Amino acid sequence: MQNVYDELFGKELIHIVSNVQSSFEVRGSIYKDTAIAVNLYYEDTLQQYFTYLDNVPSGIEVFIYSSNEKAWDAISCYAAGHSNMFFSKKVNRGRDISAFLVSFKQVALRKKFVCFLHDKREKSVHFKEDTDYWIENLWSNTICSDQYIKNVLGMLDGTGIGILAPPIPFGEKLSYWYANQWSDEDFELACTLADKLGLTCKIDKRKMPITLGSVFWCKTEAVRKLLDYDWKYEDFQDEPMSSDGTISHAIERIFAYVAQDAGYTTEWIMCPKYAGSLVLKSQSQLTEIFRILKKNFIAENMEDLRRYHRQKGVIENFCSKCRKIYLYGAGVEGRKFANWMYIWELSIDGFIVTKLGAGQKTVLDIPVYEFDKIEIDKMDGIIITVGSKLCQEIEAIVRKRGDFRYYTPTEEGQSNI
Secondary structure, eight states: OOOHHHHHHHTTOEEEOOSSSOOSOOOTTTTTTEEEEEEOOOGGGHHHHHHHHTTSOTTSEEEEEEOOHHHHHHHHHHHHTOTTEEEEEOOSBSHHHHIIIIISHHHHHHOSEEEEEEOOOOSSGGGHHHHHHHHHHHHHHHHSOHHHHHHHHHHHTTSSEEEEEOOOOOOSSOOTTTSOOOOHHHHHHHHHHHHHHTOOSOOOTTSOOSOOSSOEEEEGGGGHHHHHSOOOGGGSOBSSOOSSSSHHHHHHHHHHHHHHHTTOEEEEEEOHHHHHHHHHHHHHHHHHHHHHHHHTTSOSSHHHHHHHHHHHHHHHHHHHTOSSEEEEOOSHHHHHHHHHHHHTTOOOOEEEESSOOTTOOEETTEEEEEGGGSOOOTTSEEEEOSOHHHHHHHHHHHHHHOOOEEEOOOTTSOOOO
16 A cells, blocks of 8 residues: 555645636535534634635534633624534643544534634744744635635545645745654654554655644545544643644644545645745745755755765765775865765865866865875775766776776766776
8 A cells, every 4th residue: 555645746636726616516415415623712813714714605514613711702703693603612622633533523423524624823923924824725725715615525525535635834934844744752653543543554654744734624434433433632632732742743644544544545735826825935945945055065956965865875885995085076066075075974185186276275175186196095085076077087097097996976876986
C-alpha cells in the first residue's frame, strides 16, 4: 500500500475548485446528507468566521461548539438568526479535536458527508501574519462560497475520494511547508492509535503527514473508525494544552491514514484566489532562498541542493582516506565545494590551479597553489572542482603527473576514480 504522501504527490491529487461556476452536478437531497461542525473559542475574532459561515447553503445543518464562556452569547445570537445553525457548549478539553470526535460524533454518524472547521490564534505577534494566512487557507479553501461548497460535495459524492483538505500551511515563519511534521511523540502516538483502530496502512515517519490543521470535508465512512472509537473528553489533555506531542496532534496527522484504510484517498483542494496567492508567495520565497544560497556558493537550483545531499557521504569517505585535501579549481565550482566542505566540517589544505594568476594567493582565505609547483604525496587527495566541460582535461593533467588519489564529483554523487 502506497504511503498517503506519495499517493498525493505521485498522482497529483490536488484540485483548484471553482467558487463561482458549477463544476459538478449535485443531487437535490445531498444537503440533507451533509452537516458542518465548527469549534469557535476566541471571542474577539468571531465575526471573521461568521462571515465565512454565511456562505453555507441553508439546507446544510451547521453545529457550532464552544468552551469559552465569553463567546457563548455572541455565538448563540448568531446561530439563532439562522434556521440551519445550532449552538452547543462543550468541555474545555481537547479543543477542536474533541469537538469533532465527542461533541459532534452522533450528528456525524447520521450524515453521509461532514465538514469540520475551527478558529485559530497566533502564538505571538511574531506569527500573526502567517497565522492569518493559515486561517485563510483553512476557511477559504473549505467554505469560501455556496457554489464552492456545492462543487466540493459533487467531488465527494460517488467517487473514491474520502477527504478533501486544504494544503499544508505556508508562511515565512511557519515551518510546516518546509519540514516533515512528524515529531517523535506525535509519530509514536499515531502508531499506537493506528493499532487501537486496527488500521492496516503503513505510517512512515520519513513521509510528512498531509492533514495539518484538522479542517476538512469528508465522507463519514472514510473516518468511521475514528468516529466509532469510544472517545471521551477525558481522553484529551486539559488546558493549557501542549503545543505538540498530544493525542490531539496525533489524530490531526492520522486522518488520511484512516481514510486510506477505509479504501479512500485524501486529496487537497484550493479555491482559485488562494491557489494564485500561494503560487506567488512560494515563487517569491524560492527566489529569495536561492538568491541567498547562490550568493554563498551553496546552490542555485534544486539540482544543486540534491547534488549537495548526494555528495556528502561520498566526499566524507574520500577525505577520511587522505592526509591532505586539495580542491583542483578555484572558480564557482571550487568555491561551492569549499563552502559545502566547511558546512560538513571537512578541512581543505588548499586550492590548486593549472596556472596561478597574478596576485592570486588565496580564495575564501584558503591558499592557492599552482599544480606543477606544489608537492603532493600519494596519501594526499585531490577533488576536481571544475565545470563538467573541463573535468576530463583536468583528470588528464592529474594522471600525467603521477598516481594520485583523486575524485571527480559526478551528478549521481559517485566516485569515478
